[in-house]
Amino acid sequence: MARVKVATDWLAGCAGCHMSFLDIDERIVKLLELVEFTSSPVTDLKHPPKEGVTVGILEGAICNTHNIEVAKQMRERCQILIAVGDCATFGGVPAMRNLCGTDEALKRAYLDTESVVDGLIPDSPELGKPLEMVTGVGEVVKVDLFIPGCPPRADAFWYALTELLAGRVPIVLPRELFTYD
Amino acid sequence: MTMVNININGQKVSAAAGSTILKAAKQAGIDIPTLCDHPALIPVGACRICVVEVKGQRTLITACTFPISEGLEIQTESPQVVKARKLVLDLIFSERNHYCPYCEMSGDCELQNLGYRYSLDHFIYPTYTKPFPVDATRKYFLMDHNRCVLCGRCERACGDLVANHTLGLRNRGANSMIHADANVPFGESTCISCGSCLQVCPTGALCDKRSAYMGHDIQMEHIKTTCNQCSIGCGMEIVTRGGNVLKIVGDWDAAVNSGLLCKNGRFDPLYDERQRVTRPLLRRSGKLEPASWEETLQAVAERVGKANAKDLGVLASTYATNEALYLLAKLFQKELKATNVGLLNDVAPKLSDKQGSLADIALGDVILVVGCDLLKDQPVSSFFVKRSVDRGARLIVVDGKDNGLAPFAYMNLDMADIGKAIEIAQRAGNPVVVYGAGVTDKAATALKKLQGKASFVAIENGVNTRAAAALGLNNGFKPSAVKVLYALLGEQKLDDKDVFKNVDKKAFVIAQASFASPLTERADVVLPMAIWSERAGSLTNTEGSVQQVNKAVEPAGEAKPDWEVISLLADKLGKKLGASLGEISARATQELK
Numbered sequence: 001m002a003r004v005k006v007a008t009d010w011l012a013g014c015a016g017c018h019m020s021f022l023d024i025d026e027r028i029v030k031l032l033e034l035v036e037f038t039s040s041p042v043t044d045l046k047h048p049p050k051e052g053v054t055v056g057i058l059e060g061a062i063c064n065t066h067n068i069e070v071a072k073q074m075r076e077r078c079q080i081l082i083a084v085g086d087c088a089t090f091g092g093v094p095a096m097r098n099l100c101g102t103d104e105a106l107k108r109a110y111l112d113t114e115s116v117v118d119g120l121i122p123d124s125p126e127l128g129k130p131l132e133m134v135t136g137v138g139e140v141v142k143v144d145l146f147i148p149g150c151p152p153r154a155d156a157f158w159y160a161l162t163e164l165l166a167g168r169v170p171i172v173l174p175r176e177l178f179t180y181d
Numbered sequence: 182m183t184m185v186n187i188n189i190n191g192q193k194v195s196a197a198a199g200s201t202i203l204k205a206a207k208q209a210g211i212d213i214p215t216l217c218d219h220p221a222l223i224p225v226g227a228c229r230i231c232v233v234e235v236k237g238q239r240t241l242i243t244a245c246t247f248p249i250s251e252g253l254e255i256q257t258e259s260p261q262v263v264k265a266r267k268l269v270l271d272l273i274f275s276e277r278n279h280y281c282p283y284c285e286m287s288g289d290c291e292l293q294n295l296g297y298r299y300s301l302d303h304f305i306y307p308t309y310t311k312p313f314p315v316d317a318t319r320k321y322f323l324m325d326h327n328r329c330v331l332c333g334r335c336e337r338a339c340g341d342l343v344a345n346h347t348l349g350l351r352n353r354g355a356n357s358m359i360h361a362d363a364n365v366p367f368g369e370s371t372c373i374s375c376g377s378c379l380q381v382c383p384t385g386a387l388c389d390k391r392s393a394y395m396g397h398d399i400q401m402e403h404i405k406t407t408c409n410q411c412s413i414g415c416g417m418e419i420v421t422r423g424g425n426v427l428k429i430v431g432d433w434d435a436a437v438n439s440g441l442l443c444k445n446g447r448f449d450p451l452y453d454e455r456q457r458v459t460r461p462l463l464r465r466s467g468k469l470e471p472a473s474w475e476e477t478l479q480a481v482a483e484r485v486g487k488a489n490a491k492d493l494g495v496l497a498s499t500y501a502t503n504e505a506l507y508l509l510a511k512l513f514q515k516e517l518k519a520t521n522v523g524l525l526n527d528v529a530p531k532l533s534d535k536q537g538s539l540a541d542i543a544l545g546d547v548i549l550v551v552g553c554d555l556l557k558d559q560p561v562s563s564f565f566v567k568r569s570v571d572r573g574a575r576l577i578v579v580d581g582k583d584n585g586l587a588p589f590a591y592m593n594l595d596m597a598d599i600g601k602a603i604e605i606a607q608r609a610g611n612p613v614v615v616y617g618a619g620v621t622d623k624a625a626t627a628l629k630k631l632q633g634k635a636s637f638v639a640i641e642n643g644v645n646t647r648a649a650a651a652l653g654l655n656n657g658f659k660p661s662a663v664k665v666l667y668a669l670l671g672e673q674k675l676d677d678k679d680v681f682k683n684v685d686k687k688a689f690v691i692a693q694a695s696f697a698s699p700l701t702e703r704a705d706v707v708l709p710m711a712i713w714s715e716r717a718g719s720l721t722n723t724e725g726s727v728q729q730v731n732k733a734v735e736p737a738g739e740a741k742p743d744w745e746v747i748s749l750l751a752d753k754l755g756k757k758l759g760a761s762l763g764e765i766s767a768r769a770t771q772e773l774k
Contacts, residue, residue: 086282089303098310099278099327133310138303146302150282172300180281180293 003036004165006055007048009074010041011067012094012134013060016151017085018042021057023154031158034165048077055080055164061087061094062135066128075141080169082160083137086150086180093150095134102130145170149179187253202244202255203231213257214266214295216273217332218245219381221433221440223341228332229269230295233257241265267299275306276355277313278327279384286385288397292330309355318368321448322379322389324359329386331357335378342441344567347372359386374444375560380430391451392420392428404733405432407720408446409500409672409713411559412641413539414722415442419714419733426451426714426734437539437722443560450713455674455696459738462707469707474739474749481706482753484665484689490518494663494688496680497654498525498671499643502718502730504744506645507769508758509669510652512747516756523658525673525680526643527618528650529553530625537613537636538724542566545613545636547606550578551599551624553617553640556585559723562640566615575609577602580619599624606631618642641723643673648721651773660684668704670694671743672712693746709740716742719766727770 010018018041022028038053039045048056056078062068075081086092097105111119137143147156156177163170172178183198189211196205201224206213217228226243233244236254241262244255256262273279273292281287295301313326331350336359339348347370351360361370379387401422408415408429416435420428429447433440461477462469472480485493495513497506513519529552542548542565555563563586570576570589578590579602587593594602606612612635614628631637641647649655660683668680672695681690681703692704701707715736721727736742741749744765751758759765 083303086280090280091304091308092280093282095280095308096278096283098308099312101310133307135307136303139307143303148302172302175297178297178300178302180296181287 003034004055005036005038005049005053006057006161007038007053007074007078008040008057008059009046009048009070011058011060011070011088011137012063013085013087014093015041015059017059017088017149020149020151020154021084021157024158025154027158031161035161048074050077052077052079054078055082055161057082057084058088058137059085061091062131062137062140063094063097064128064130068140069128071137071141080144080164081137081141082145082147083143084147084149084152084157086148088137089146089148090136091134097134102132106130147173150181153177153179185249185251185253187249187251187255189255190257196249198249200249202233202235202242202247202249202253205249206244206255206257211257213244214298215245216291216295216330216383217334219334219337221342222334222337222381225333225337228273228330230266232262232265232269234259234262263299266295267301270295270299270301271305273330274301274308275304276309277329284328284385285388285393286328288399290385291383311356313358316367317390318366319372319374320368321374321391321444321452322376322387324367325386325388326358327386328384329359330384331359332383334381334383335359335387338377338381342568343373343375343377343564344571345371345373345375345564348378373556373560374448375442375564376444376447377431377441380440380442389428391448395427396422401427402733403430404731406731406733407722407728408442409644409720409730410446410450412499412644412646412723413437413559413561414720414726414728415446415561416728417442417446421733424734437724437726437728438561441561441564443564445560455698457712457737457740458694458697458701458707458709459740461709461739462701462704464705469702469704474741477706477708478749478753481667481691481708481750485517485667485691485750486754488517488665490520491662492664493517493519493521494658494660494666494684495519495522495654495669496525496658496666497523497649497669498673499641499646499649500671500673501645501649501669501743502716503645503648503721503727503769503773504718504762504765505669505742505747506649506652506654507772508744508747508751508765509667510654511758512751512754512756513667514653514656516751516754516758520656521659521662522654522656524643524646524649524655525670525675526646528646528655529616529618529639529641530620530622532614532616532620532625532628532639533632533637535637536725537638539565539638541613541636541638542569542615543572545569545574545611547575547577547609547612549602549606549612549614549616549628549635550576550580550584550586550590551602551614551616551628552580552596552619552621553615553642554580554584554586555615555640558617558642559640562615575605577605579624596621596624599627603627603630606635612636613638615640639723645720647723647725648769648773651721663688665689665691667691668693668700669743669747670698670700671710672696675700693743695740708746709738710746711736711740711742715740716744717762718742718744719770721773727773
């Protein structure tokens with residue numbers, strides 16, 4: 001049987017969810033027998049393949065226009081999209097910025113920080129434009145499964161993927177794997 | 182009691198008439214989630230989390246406020262109910278900052294638990310981004326309005342339980358905010374920092390500064406005990422982790438205080454910065470030096486054993502357990518025949534054969550507060566008085582304009598005008614006289630006119646004053662006559678008061694103390710004593726109830742519990758006064774009956 005294709009990517013996150021995913025430890029060997037990881041931010045291939053994958057996993061919040069592009073591309077190329085972590089589900093830590101506003105946050109980070117000399121807010125055309133409001137992934141694309149947690153426990157990743165491999169699509173995680181922190 | 186039969190989720194339930202659906206369900210072991218409701222508070226049905234489906238009712242109704250009636254058919258988790266609860270949760274989460282990872286309460290938050298229970302895994306509505314202020318102007322705890330769900334528990338605790346009415350709500354809708362007085366910073370308001378609001382807050386909006394980020398409740402230990410800061414004897418829990426006291430919370434099940442505490446009991450003991458005495462000290466060739474317990478007790482036994490009864494003096498703090506005070510009275514008065522024995526605080530005179538209880542305050546229609554400042558010295562009892570004032574009772578303060586209860590009083594009188602107060606009380610249906618050691622002899626004589634009419638509630642100064650007086654330790658101490666003085670200073674704050682001032686410079690002074698002070702420096706022997714969190718025993722409150730105190734953490738250094746120090750000394754003197762805490766406790770309780 002062909003292995004199920006899985007792609008992951010991150011948006012405005014800290015990579016912590018990916019780290020937590022790797023915390024499934026030796027179970028990853030068993031997982032690799034059943035799953036093919038086509039692309040991820042920590043492998044050579046970064047973008048999900050054009051021909052598509054079965055499962056797409058996104059970490060991080062929607063913070064700028066680049067995040068929207070990445071989220072939309074993943075949505076187009078996967079059948080089942082999973083948002084992992086508090087940032088992808090709720091906005092999480094990056095959403096703290098909403099309480100002061102984007103302009104103020106940029107000013108504080110790039111101009112007013114104590115260690116800054118001749119500060120400059122980056123505005124290269126290569127960069128995504130910061131949004132006024134940080135949100136979860138669900139605000140811009142349809143998400144099939146939300147796994148909150150900061151980060152979600154390794155067992156939550158394991159549970160979701162093994163359920164999918166068994167042909168069942170979880171709607172919500174069991175209580176012991178459902179956490180906000 | 183009339184019982185009413187109802188049906189919850191197909192289960193037959195019988196509960197007392199007048200119960201709410203929530204109470205009836207709880208009794209039957211059926212869990213209905215709540216947020217704004219709290220068992221100690223009057224329900225208001227504000228948050229709508231507890232909505233249930235009741236057959237025949239037009240809409241979903243709040244279980245916390247709806248009284249049961251015969252034959253009621255209730256569904257507590259039907260699809261319609263769950264849908265409504267999720268909607269309510271989505272709305273609450275969409276207002277303000279309810280991100281858990283950077284909140285102190287995460288893990289112990291009632292809102293978070295509801296999110297888990299109803300699997301709230303993303304936001305349905307855009308989150309509200311208006312920042313609210315954080316008010317950290319109070320010394321002990323802060324208010325982060327961004328975490329507030331406007332359940333009003335704090336406001337109701339402040340008003341209904343503490344009767345302080347500092348907190349209120351201002352603005353409307355999503356802009357509503359809890360505020361103090363006429364919108365002043367909490368630290369500058371009429372807030373008395375009793376922390377009752379902190380204890381009932383379901384989220385991280387009110388946050389204790391000292392115990393913040395010290396772990397989840399599940400990692401902590403709760404030790405039930407009795408507060409050791411005044412004579413009310415409130416039930417409380419000492420919360421510890423890894424042998425450290427993190428915080429103190431009120432015990433909702435305690436008979437005296439029903440969960441309420443005050444600043445003096447909840448916060449101050451944790452911020453005590455006095456230096457502890459952790460080793461026995463013995464004066465050798467003029468210098469106070471560390472020594473072993475054995476040597477120190479030996480030295481004390483020699484001096485005390487050889488002293489004439491008339492040269493012996495005993496000075497005791499009432500910040501000590503029944504056991505310690507019992508042993509002190511037994512050893513020095515009964516065995517060593519000392520008569521020069523006194524306390525470090527005054528005792529309230531006896532004005533009536535029948536002592537009133539604190540609960541009487543709630544029943545009074547005219548309340549006289551005479552010669553005591555409850556708000557300052559026994560704050561929880563002032564809550565009882567203020568609640569009665571809210572209920573319509575007339576408060577007459579006979580003490581002075583500075584009395585903490587003066588602003589709440591219908592009339593403030595000087596002690597000389599006590600006749601006026603008595604005259605009003607005589608015309609009342611159920612007068613209560615709450616008095617302390619500050620009542621003058623003349624006023625005391627006048628108040629006796631109310632015997633048989635009024636309930637007399639004595640509020641003692643100190644802590645275990647009632648037991649100390651009953652054991653005969655308040656016998657009038659004359660410092661000048663003392664040659665060997667045993668001073669049980671305990672942990673009492675004496676504010677640099679020199680209680681040894683008139684004691685002969687050549688007198689041999691033994692200080693049993695928890696903290697270093699000019700008094701311990703003057704002593705010839707210092708016996709280190711455990712403090713409130715470090716020892717077991719019992720305390721007698723101002724009503725005469727004997728209540729347990731339990732040990733939460735190990736004593737600092739070589740310090741020992743108050744009773745054990747005296748017990749060891751008795752052993753050294755060859756007096757058999759009881760071998761174990763249990764035995765001494767039983768004897769003390771017997772003696773105090």
